[in-house]
Amino acid sequence: MLTLTGVSKSYAKGGVRAVDDLTLAVPAGEIFGFLGPNGAGKTTTIKLVVGLLKPDAGTITVDGVDVLKEPLDAKRRLGYVPDYPNLYERLTGLEYLNFIADVWGIPTAERRRRLEPLLGMFDLADAITDIVQAYSHGMRQKLAVTAAVLTDPALLILDEPMTGLDPKSQADFKELMRGRCEAGKAVFFSTHILDVAERLCDRVGIIHKGKLVAVGTMAELSRRAAGHETLEQIFLELTAS
């Protein structure tokens, strides 16, 4: 569903190598957790995948479509929620969702069918006609997730999706991610919450200083990291400077 092959990205005219020769594949039906310390290159990798940045080298495909060569086709297959969801403050939640549905060309009956359970699950029904400016951080996050899922993307990409969500919303959200994978879609998300990654992800990748230092299931990582049992122990060992 997602492949990155030899992807690199530098800032400051090559002075800072944010992503260094990254190769990774996420198959359909998988929840992939992307971990790393602050500044490791997680957000840069995600921005490269969704087309907000251009790689210096390498190729990225989403559902078999090259992100650089056919960006519009690739974007059509993607749903993205950034770490801080800056949404249109002056639109109502419903206007924003309708805007997204119009752009993706979703028929009216279908958008209604998809929205009803999502708005109910995220407890947004009472606020959906308010302008986004009046929303709390958590509500914005939930609206951004709703918009991303509304398009029924093959690959859902989330940057720190749990930030700002209350425990119930986190639980609902995990359920949502699992449901998407069971439907043959894939989820790729970055997080600092190792507990979530450990319990939710089929596989985990750890990035450090732009390089992928480990990737695999929990059992594979545990074997690799000298028998450490928790993801936290593995993470700390692999990212120790």
Next chain:
Amino acid sequence: MRALWAAVKLTLNTTYGFSAAKYRYLVKRQHLWELPLICLGIGSVAALFGAGAFFVAQGFVLAGLQFGQPELALTAALMATSLLVFFTGIMAISSVFFFADDLETLVALPLRPGAIATAKFGAVLAGEYIPMLLLFLPAAVAYSWHVGGGASFWVAAVLVGLLAPVLPLALATALAVLLMRAINRRHRDLYFILGTLPLVGVMLYVQMSITTIPPHQLEGFLLQLAAGRLDLVATLGRAYPPAVWATRAMAGGAPLAGWAGLAGVILSALGAAALAAVTSDRLLLGGLIGSREVMRRRGPSLGNVLSAGLGKGSQIGALFWREWRTFIRTPVWALNGLIGAVLLPLMMVFPAFQRGSGLGAILAQVRTGGPATFIATGVAAAMGAFVGSLNTTAGSALSREGRQLWISQMLPVAPVVQVQAKLLHALVTSGLCTLPALIMFAVLVNPPWLNIVAAGLVALAVAMAANVAGLLLDLWRPYLGWNNPEQATKQNLNVIVPMPVVGLLGFGLVSLTMALLRRGWGFDAVLAMVCGASAVPVVVLYGVALRLAPALYDRLTARGR
């Protein structure tokens, strides 16, 4: 005190982007070519306004000299500046208090609310010295040039120049804080409109007042002036005494009048600043934080809401409505863009409704048809084009997306379509802006309908050519890092590009008209030719915009914007 100074420095920095500019131009040494262009742009606009203000002030000084009251120019300039500072101050203070993104950061610091208000006040005050420089300085120069005054005059002028904006801005701050406390943050659009309406009212009132001295009173008024029995400075200053005190501080007059005037200026500025500080200290925190609660309520069922709110539209339609809604629902953008379209034509035609007005006689002449109607058509087209290009929709189209640009970049929509939607928005807005001018043309001049159509087409074509030029520049160098919406338009040099383009195209079309008339073309034929010619630049620029759109959007991705 140290904390207050740190807050002032921080606010000045975030408001005017000193650190960002220093990093960009001095540390990274990027886009250095912009510096001379920015200096040239600001310099030419300042020179234009400054020269205009100087000639007007000189007129006041020379007229005042005839009646022994040349200081009239200083009083008038101070009153105009104070009025401008007060009303723009309400908007600017509202913007930095109510709409800024850095408030949560500042409120969380161990600072008194009054210190935060003082820091914000300082940042706005720094900006208000620009109208002081453009209006008051030329008046002081004109007075000094014709009357003299020496070093003491200039010392007093500098003090007055520094202190004069404090009083109106402090009053604006106190008013803004009171309104903020009274109006829930959820309804801050209403707040902004309430703050802006007086500006519109006062501008219309001033315009009417200036043009409404009944003819039978004018003679007596002039006789009194000539006899020196009427103190025009005091008469003008009755509405705003600090302007008279400041005038006395600079121009002296009776013994000790200068010192008394200076004391009046200083004390009134200090008093108003204290009032603003106390009001802010007591009410600002409540206004900022206390009214942020989001109300939960039960409304119609979700099914009903979705039935009413969901409907399928096209991609370009969705993009257009996004542009329209975000623009029209951000009062600082909408009012800034649309208010001139209504005000300028209204202010021009007010005299026509007044008794004894010269404009009434001119209109009667214009209605007879022939060359006068033809010229009036040109004036209507020029006015329409000018107000149609003022609305900032295109020149800030990408900048206004600010931190939400990621959404546009994520959409599976070609850059060409995104540009088309932005231009469609600019077309609709400019069309609406030209309407008041055209309606007034139709009502006052009563021309043939063909002239109205021609004026409308030329106005819209010229305005849109200017808009496309503004959009191209905004796509090239958008200003995305703004903290409050006002910055996206008012601190964005891209929005001023359409105005000189209108001037340039206007000059070209007038030249064409003159050339055709000299060759003996009839008025209708000239109108048709000018309509056709005015379409050429917009078609060419539109083609350029569509051709460059993919590269310009691609550039944003490459640069990581």
